[in-house]
Amino acid sequence: MLDIKFIRENPELVKKGIESKNENSRVDEVLQLDKQRREILVVSEELKAKRNQVSQDVGKLKKAGQDTSAIVAEMKEVSDKITEYDKKLNTVESELNELLMYIPNIPHSSVPIGRSTEDNVEVRRWLPEEFSFEQNEKVYDHIELGKKLRILDFKRGAKISGSGFPVYLGKGATLERALINFMLDYHLHNHGYSEVFPPFLVNRDSMKGTGQLPKMEEDLYFIDKDGLFPIPTAEVPITNLYRNEILNENDLPIKLVGYSACFRREAGSYGKESKGFLRVHQFNKVEMVKFVKPENSLNELENLVNDAEDILKALQIPYRILMLCSGDLSFAAAKCYDIETWSPAEKRWLEASSCSTFGDFQARRANIRYRNESTKKLEFVHTLNGSGLATSRLMVSLLENYQTPEGKIIVPKVLQKYTGFNIIE
RNA sequence: GGAGAGAUGGCAGAGUGGUUGAAUGCGGCGGUCUUGAAAACCGUUUAUCCUUUGGGAUACCGGGGUUCGAAUCCCUGUCUCUCCGCCA
Structure with missing residues (x-):
């Protein structure tokens, strides 16, 4: 707040x-x-x-x-x-x-003023060397690929849970697991993060701490019997690790990365957006969370985006970076970059990551402070987080970009040692 | 699920109605001593809010109550621990 x-x-x-x-x-x-x-x-x-x-x-x-x-x-x-x-x-x-x-965070002064997604600013884009937007005129979409290769099953997922609960099968399941492990390892070994495996259910105080509550209750699942919420993102448990704590200045920045399943009700969002992986109630995500000194907040945000981008470069998946305009910023965010990956079948960009600084907004709610050694005062830290990345949207781009004309999937090089196979057919 | 115990400062741990924001120990910080360090010794060490900047108020897990006065008594909630049961 x-x-x-x-x-x-x-x-x-x-x-x-x-x-x-x-x-x-x-x-x-x-x-x-x-x-x-x-x-x-x-x-x-x-x-x-x-x-x-x-x-x-x-x-x-x-x-x-x-x-x-x-x-x-x-x-x-x-x-x-x-x-x-x-x-x-x-x-x-x-x-x-x-x-x-209920008062949202206010945008940082460097954020462009705008009303909607149309006012977001493309900062840069990155394309693999051989890539061209035209080369993939005739492609299968991820749903067709999933069905054909028997690696994704949306129908049976709907049977056992409901729509928006995809099932990964066979090499699809392995690929998903490989992707998660690859991303975790990459951030651990190349970007200096420490790993966290958080609980997937959190209490009300945690949800208030990161700002999901009280405003966004409609978008959350809730287990009434125990008063617990399935997390919509690992941001919640990981940021709340230090709720009501005082951190050492020397320990900052604290950089954590964790995998979690994410649960979202997505109330009222039915329609074409909801087909296949594009909008689901449960998905997997590797999340990066940082606790930093206020003066480093903006710099750390740039680094955070770079950390997420590195994954896509390693995977050789085309993407672009958007700076969100004020009107598209979420409730708690002060500044945010979205990373969108290219879907050849949809012929559009899909949001696969969102990297934000929250300033001291979350820290104040969750009461996360540090002792400033030069002023001797307690100050709120700044919190940041970013997906690094969400597998569902990423999987769409991955499958579609790596398909062969016959509808097989080449496994990206960096994932092959994680999957143990190099083609899905 | 059943039975019991507990929750106090960074940590450990006193305190059971009246200068107790809180003994004592450890840790931290500053100093003395030392060539340096250790040891020893001395001192110091909670946070938040309001403010006419003098100061004032609040807080001993949360909420409510008793009282002129509550860390201390009563009710209630939450959490933790131990034992038993169940169980991946």
């Missing part, structure tokens, strides 16, 4: 930021509640100071054997007043906090 002091001091900036995200600005309500809160607080604290003083005196007087009944009676009234003011304070404070939890 945003710092209430920052909102108090920069209301116009905050309003503009929120509106540029196409979100409803409720800054005036926040300021109103904040003002109320402080007014009540002052009165309550004055009364408490009095109570503390007199209560101590009562103790002393009693020890000295003196009668205190008059004072005690008077203090009873003060005490009642305190209760009254604290109740008011409580109401106002919880309203304020609730409201603050």
